[in-house]
Amino acid sequence: MRTPVFLYIVAALWFLLSAHGSALGTDRSGTTQPSAARSATMPLAPLTLPADKQLKVMPITQAGSVEEALRFSKDEKIILEDVNDGDSQLDTSALNVLLRRAEMLPEGTGTFEEAERPNPKDFWREPQRYRGRFVQVEGLYAGRTTPWTENVTPSRWWGKRDVWMVELYEPKTEKIIIVFLTRKPPPGLARGRPLRFAGIFYKVVTLPEDPETGDSSKTHEHPVIVVKTLFHRQSAVRFPSWALAAIVVVVAMMLTAFMMLRRKVARQRAAARREYTPLRLDEAAGEDVPDGQKVDDELVRQIESYRLERRSEDADDT
Numbered sequence: 001m002r003t004p005v006f007l008y009i010v011a012a013l014w015f016l017l018s019a020h021g022s023a024l025g026t027d028r029s030g031t032t033q034p035s036a037a038r039s040a041t042m043p044l045a046p047l048t049l050p051a052d053k054q055l056k057v058m059p060i061t062q063a064g065s066v067e068e069a070l071r072f073s074k075d076e077k078i079i080l081e082d083v084n085d086g087d088s089q090l091d092t093s094a095l096n097v098l099l100r101r102a103e104m105l106p107e108g109t110g111t112f113e114e115a116e117r118p119n120p121k122d123f124w125r126e127p128q129r130y131r132g133r134f135v136q137v138e139g140l141y142a143g144r145t146t147p148w149t150e151n152v153t154p155s156r157w158w159g160k161r162d163v164w165m166v167e168l169y170e171p172k173t174e175k176i177i178i179v180f181l182t183r184k185p186p187p188g189l190a191r192g193r194p195l196r197f198a199g200i201f202y203k204v205v206t207l208p209e210d211p212e213t214g215d216s217s218k219t220h221e222h223p224v225i226v227v228k229t230l231f232h233r234q235s236a237v238r239f240p241s242w243a244l245a246a247i248v249v250v251v252a253m254m255l256t257a258f259m260m261l262r263r264k265v266a267r268q269r270a271a272a273r274r275e276y277t278p279l280r281l282d283e284a285a286g287e288d289v290p291d292g293q294k295v296d297d298e299l300v301r302q303i304e305s306y307r308l309e310r311r312s313e314d315a316d317d318t
Helices: 005-024 036-041 074-081 093-103 109-114 121-125 241-275 297-317
Strands: 134-147 164-170 175-181 194-208 219-227
Touching (some): 093 194, 093 219, 109 134, 121 194, 134 175
Parallel strands (some): 175 219
Antiparallel strands (some): 164 175, 194 219
């Protein structure tokens, strides 16, 4: 039996349609895929990691001591050793490492006792020597605080946490020190306000002058220190309000007592001057004089001698 011709025609049409569908990119599921030429011209979508490949940020827990907080791991030490001084780079893995370690420092001003107090000039002279060390610095607020969170690249050391940058004027060197804070700066900061802090030394960075306040073609080197928080210099030792009030009251009472005593002594001296009458010798009276009012014999002789001299002078004048 011979195959009908129309079956050959149907088979040929099916073959042609299948080939044409493959050229259009139609798969067996019926989903059309973009051609190679089209995909090459399309913008790339943002890279999104699978859930199990997301950035894992290391935990930050407060350490019990400064030594524990600055116990750098092997990887952290390698990162710090790769830091270069004198360039304009601020946001590196080393900054993230130090931000995390600064946040781990114990709370309060008690840590100041454990901080080194080097000559600020040494930060410029030997920055590599102080890298990663806990130092204490005092200075004056230079009048500028900049939110820095958007400039920090997230990493497993720090993640996406808030950071602030503060400029501090160092009086001994008359230069600016850059301070990165992991906590919000204290309220009430005013230009020239004395501040103190203890933090981790990072590096010396070279930056141009602010075009609004100086010549942007000039550059300056600034030490960079990573800190948990700043303290007003005079607030390192605080007295309760009741103690201050008590001190004021005590001082006022002491001043009042002193003034009253002074007036009393003045009145007594004035009364003594009014009551004083010089002793006069009365030979004719012959009265007994109490022992307490007797006149010294030598004084009597001197008076008699003086009287005789006056009488002689009067006689000569006559």
